[in-house]
Amino acid sequence: MQYLVSVIDDTAGLATPDEMAAINAFNDRLKTEGHWVFAGGLAAPSSATVIDNRGEEAMFTDGPFLESKEYLAGFWIMDAADLDVALKLAAEGSKACNRKIEVRPFL
């Protein structure tokens, strides 16, 4: 079972060196214990482009699809047996990156 574990941020700052070190250590653990699928940090929401090609031609819009104070700053995709395991991992992830986390199951 895979879960999308999103990092929710409301500050402009990137991870500090201490946070980066904690994230790396946490990632190593995910790999050793077989929970790792993929992870990545994202550039600022202002760097996003929204594309809509449902009509005649593709429309490009500068900026994220949703303007909000909180935004997606990065994510993990984790393999976990059930939600209890995923929530435990996510709680550690939140500690490591020092940010709020959302856990959402894949279909």
Place this chain on the structure above:
Amino acid sequence: MSLVDVREAITQAHHEQWARVVASLTRRFGDLDIAEEAAAEAFATAVQRWPADGVPPNPGAWLTTTANRKAIDRIRRENKRDDKQKEAQMLYDHDPPEPLGAIDDERLRLIFTCCHPALALETRVALTLRMVGGLTVSEIARAFLVQETAMGQRITRAKAKIKAARIPYRVPSAEDLPARVSGVLAVLFLVFNEGYLATGPDTDPIRHDLTADAIRLTRLIRALMPDDGEVAGLLALMLLIEARRTARVSASGELVALDEQDRGAWDAAMIAEGHRLVRERLAAGVAPGRYQILAAINAVHTSARDVRDTDWSQVVALYDQLVRLDPSPIVALNRAIAVAELDGPEVALAAIDRLEDKLAGYHAYHATRADLLRRLGRSQKARAAYDQAIERAGNTAETAYLKRRRDQLG
């Protein structure tokens, strides 16, 4: 067997077997929705058939077999039998069968799943009442004053989340157990409290159906986890409060304060059972949690034949113990009420005034202040405090009590 007897047998089977049937079907089919629907159909079949066929010798087995058949019918009807069964196995049958211990009951799995921390508290309450308590969606909707469709959606969404996010159907590991048990007890206490002092202006001031359901479910957990002190504590607490139910509201629908209650009207059997549980916990010699301390406080109150015989120093000592566990302003407020009896209203009032920042929006804060000011003869201030309390109190019997007290001020 008369029709009345059959109806009683069905009610009794519903109380005793509903959770068992839902739990065993959830285990087998890996789907709360199928389990709930099939259980409901099995009970509906019992209502149709038992009056004519007679009550089966083993109602629980009859209901489980019937529900199993209903579930299989539904799965066949949906023509998804293989998918469902595969899914069921994938979801729930990966554990090897566990040894049968005190804690290994399928109903416990059901309770822990319904009270999972990833569900909102109001959802946990609704789901527990439906799946474990066997209340209908419309009964739960009425209990919490929401539309039936809204309550139905809440429960449907919760079942969908449990499935999609794979909330596990199991008793938590020993390491997580204390926190998860206290989550379950919080749900039951919330149900009890809504019954004990209903919040709505359009409902009975005391909802005996809810207090009775909460006690019934707490008894079930107590039977499943007999060694847990807080479970025993919560059951004792509920019994000692419930014992005073009929004395708590006057004939005119007004709340009767503890010091004015007719103690002869208290339920002696419930008090005896509550006291027994409290004594059992004291003898265990383990540091008590908050429900055990609250139960002990209520044991002191219910031990006094007359309010003047109340051992207030004992009550204050217990509140001191509770403050160390739970330094919340509400505990401090209740402690001050006991302090008023021991050290006088002046001392209590000083303690309460320090809580204003945190409790200014809470009706009991103003009601307590009003009472202390009244006892100190400061009528004008008391009147203002009663007004504040009346404005915030949601319970009709409590409002009636506060109004009388206010209008009696000189």
